[in-house]
Amino acid sequence: MRQAPPTIGYTPPGSRPTRSVCGCANAVRLTTPQRLALFGPLAIVVGIGLVAPVVLGFLATFTSFSPGLTSVRFTGLANFAAVLRDREFLTATRNIAVFVIVAVPLELTIGFGLAYLLRRPFRGRAIVRVLLLIPWLVSPIASGVMWHFLLGPGQGMLDFFLAVLGIHGDVPSPLSQHGLAMAALIAVEVWRVAPLVAFLLLPGLTAIATDLWEQTTIDGASLFERIRVVALPAIRPLGLAVTLLLIGAALGTFDTVLILTGGGPGTETVTPALYSYSAAFQVSNWPIGAASAWLIVIAVLMIGAVYLSLTRKPS
Amino acid sequence: MSGNLRQSPRRRRDPVRVVLLAVAMLVFLFPILWTALASIGVRPRGFGPPALTWPPTFESFGEVGVAEPHFWQELATSTGVSAAATLLTMVVSLLAAFGLARSVFRSRRFAAEGFLVLASLPVMAYAIPLGELMRRLALSDTYPGLILGVAAVTAPLAVYVLYGTVSGQSAEYEDAARLDGAGLGRLLWNVVVPMIAPALAATAIVVFVLDWNMLLVPLVLAGVHIKTLPVAMIDFFTFERELDWSTAAAALIVSLVPLTLLVAVGYRLLDRFSLGATQR
Numbered sequence: 001m002r003q004a005p006p007t008i009g010y011t012p013p014g015s016r017p018t019r020s021v022c023g024c025a026n027a028v029r030l031t032t033p034q035r036l037a038l039f040g041p042l043a044i045v046v047g048i049g050l051v052a053p054v055v056l057g058f059l060a061t062f063t064s065f066s067p068g069l070t071s072v073r074f075t076g077l078a079n080f081a082a083v084l085r086d087r088e089f090l091t092a093t094r095n096i097a098v099f100v101i102v103a104v105p106l107e108l109t110i111g112f113g114l115a116y117l118l119r120r121p122f123r124g125r126a127i128v129r130v131l132l133l134i135p136w137l138v139s140p141i142a143s144g145v146m147w148h149f150l151l152g153p154g155q156g157m158l159d160f161f162l163a164v165l166g167i168h169g170d171v172p173s174p175l176s177q178h179g180l181a182m183a184a185l186i187a188v189e190v191w192r193v194a195p196l197v198a199f200l201l202l203p204g205l206t207a208i209a210t211d212l213w214e215q216t217t218i219d220g221a222s223l224f225e226r227i228r229v230v231a232l233p234a235i236r237p238l239g240l241a242v243t244l245l246l247i248g249a250a251l252g253t254f255d256t257v258l259i260l261t262g263g264g265p266g267t268e269t270v271t272p273a274l275y276s277y278s279a280a281f282q283v284s285n286w287p288i289g290a291a292s293a294w295l296i297v298i299a300v301l302m303i304g305a306v307y308l309s310l311t312r313k314p315s
Numbered sequence: 316m317s318g319n320l321r322q323s324p325r326r327r328r329d330p331v332r333v334v335l336l337a338v339a340m341l342v343f344l345f346p347i348l349w350t351a352l353a354s355i356g357v358r359p360r361g362f363g364p365p366a367l368t369w370p371p372t373f374e375s376f377g378e379v380g381v382a383e384p385h386f387w388q389e390l391a392t393s394t395g396v397s398a399a400a401t402l403l404t405m406v407v408s409l410l411a412a413f414g415l416a417r418s419v420f421r422s423r424r425f426a427a428e429g430f431l432v433l434a435s436l437p438v439m440a441y442a443i444p445l446g447e448l449m450r451r452l453a454l455s456d457t458y459p460g461l462i463l464g465v466a467a468v469t470a471p472l473a474v475y476v477l478y479g480t481v482s483g484q485s486a487e488y489e490d491a492a493r494l495d496g497a498g499l500g501r502l503l504w505n506v507v508v509p510m511i512a513p514a515l516a517a518t519a520i521v522v523f524v525l526d527w528n529m530l531l532v533p534l535v536l537a538g539v540h541i542k543t544l545p546v547a548m549i550d551f552f553t554f555e556r557e558l559d560w561s562t563a564a565a566a567l568i569v570s571l572v573p574l575t576l577l578v579a580v581g582y583r584l585l586d587r588f589s590l591g592a593t594q595r
Contacts, residue, residue, distance in 0.1 A: 114339055117339065127582075138347070149560045155359055290443050304435065
């Protein structure tokens with residue numbers, strides 16, 4: 001017999017609520033007012049603060065809408081066409097592709113390595129964990145200000161240690177040099193984000209049963225085999241979630257670039273987010289800013305679709 | 316394998332791990348240390364053989380208030396806005412996560428994963444229309460508007476994390492409370508919240524850090540009457556004159572201290588933070 005899930009609130013005597021047999025353990029039937037009370041507040045906050053701007057932004061990109069403009073015309077795909085024809089945006093797209101392809105795997109690898117080192121308890125591990133999280137506590141803006149000086153001439157540590165090695169003279173900051181700016185930017189972001197990855201992956205690694213590790217050790221498996229056979233399958237779902245967050249954040253890279261290079265030298269480190277920001281707020285070309293921002297939404301939704309299809313597959 | 320005389324592999328590998336961890340700590344913390352030293356006036360001399368200036372002084376911390384007259388007020392604004400937004404995020408997310416985890420809705424797991432996709436959406440993707448929407452609602456440059464905007468950024472992540480936490484908990488105690496006729500409010504406050512309190516606190520710390528460091532939302536929604544630290548830092552840095560490194564370093568250290576204290580106090584709780592509890 002199929003029994004209805006229990007309800008919250010008053011239950012008539014004699015009709016003891018039973019665990020549902022619908023395949024969802026721990027489920028209860030919620031009444032409509034209860035559903036409203038539970039989901040309503042989130043719907044208001046996320047609706048106004050996130051979903052509405054995304055949707056309104058989408059609608060606005062098909063028009064000539066701009067704040068302060070009285071008449072609004074339907075322009076079809078003209079805004080998108082203008083963005084996609086702009087060489088600077090194409091450069092920004094190429095830059096962010098390089099950034100995502102290089103920075104995200106580096107963040108994941110270094111983060112995983114740190115988590116692996118912290119996997120087994122030792123004296124002082126809690127302190128080490130907190131200390132290693134500090135770079136992530138530095139805001140992207142503060143990190144930008146900090147690295148501007150650290151890599152710059154005169155006061156920076158780069159300059160200082162080159163001088164210690166005997167290379168004197170003001171070494172120009174790699175952030176202002178062709179060919180080096182993107183690499184420096186990636187290094188700064190990896191420094192800031194890898195500790196977060198370690199923090200997020202560690203619970204997944206510590207949750208792996210000890211006998212699993214010991215079994216492979218007795219079998220004489222090498223470090224890489226153990227990581228491949230034991231660690232990676234166990235943290236696959238967690239790793240996918242972290243990867244999604246990292247790619248999303250990387251696609252929106254903005255704060256650090258704004259402070260560190262401003263997109264330069266030339267357009268070497270312009271990102272779509274920076275392009276969109278300067279179009280909307282510095283050049284006051286609102287439609288171009290909104291349209292280019294929506295291209296970021298499309299990229300994230302595509303990555304999100306891949307993520308959802310990967311998590312649905314039972315591994 | 317005859318005569319297995321090898322030591323426990325755990326002992327054998329320890330020195331390697333210690334060395335690697337020490338290198339990692341050096342790489343990740345040295346930049347912070349360099350900045351901390353500069354904030355107390357210990358920095359490269361700039362002439363002659365490489366050497367650091369000595370002795371340390373605390374003058375730079377006073378200079379911060381001269382270079383950015385409202386710095387201390389902005390510090391307070393950041394703290395207040397982040398605290399309020401964290402509270403709002405936690406309340407709305409816990410309600411929804413509980414509803415999702417305990418409802419009969421078939422694809423709730425899929426819905427939870429959908430929240431993670433929302434969480435991965437960078438703010439710049441919708442910051443431009445958000446500014447305009449809040450202006451139309453007469454909420455720009457107001458505390459309610461700013462707090463709402465900041466809370467909305469982190470809410471999807473909090474829903475995802477708390478969904479994992481709640482669905483990992485057995486509903487036994489909730490059943491017992493329900494049999495006693497407890498309503499939804501009492502059930503949540505007296506049963507669910509105490510049970511997952513450590514995880515809630517850990518999530519709140521992470522959300523607070525994200526809120527505190529947020530630049531774009533306060534930049535788009537406020538900035539005239541209400542200024543948070545990251546927004547101020549942009550002005551501070553792009554100021555006309557050349558900013559002194561020690562002053563900048565002092566500002567950086569001051570802005571980092573509250574978060575470091577928070578994490579240091581809550582480090583035991585942070586062990587309970589788990590992004591992946593959904594996967595059960």
